[in-house]
Amino acid sequence: MDQPDLGLVDGLAQLSFLVQGELARVAAGHDLSVIQLRLLGILRDRTPGMRDLARHLELDKSSTTGLVTRAERRGLVRRDPSPHDGRGVLVSLTPAGRALAAEGEAEVGRxxxxxxxxxTEPQRSRLAQLASLVVATAGQVG
Structure with a gap:
């Protein structure tokens, strides 16, 4: 069936709204905000310091500290002293946080x-390639 061409800007915006809506539904289903869901996603495969975590989340230091504190109270993350910086801390998932991150990842994926x-499968493959290219080149703009 023929669909109207939204154009690049509207197409990307509408796709973003769809994706953000799904992320919000998954997060809400686990009593999380989207930014908390992102925090768990970031910590799946790394143990960053607070500065790096703030950069990944695109938040200021105080907002990141509050986010980590709330997740820590829920038993999802922990802070450990950085072996390289006496004043720094590293943030990692607890076993409960790791389980929730895995569950959220699977649900988001579905x-x-x-x-x-x-x-079609070729269309999905092409969309994945194009999305990867957009993400890879986005940091090079501006």
């Missing part, structure tokens, strides 16, 4: 794949 269910 929901995002469902968004592309109407595409």
């Amino acid at each position: 929901r995002l794949l469902a968004l592309a269910a109407g595409l």
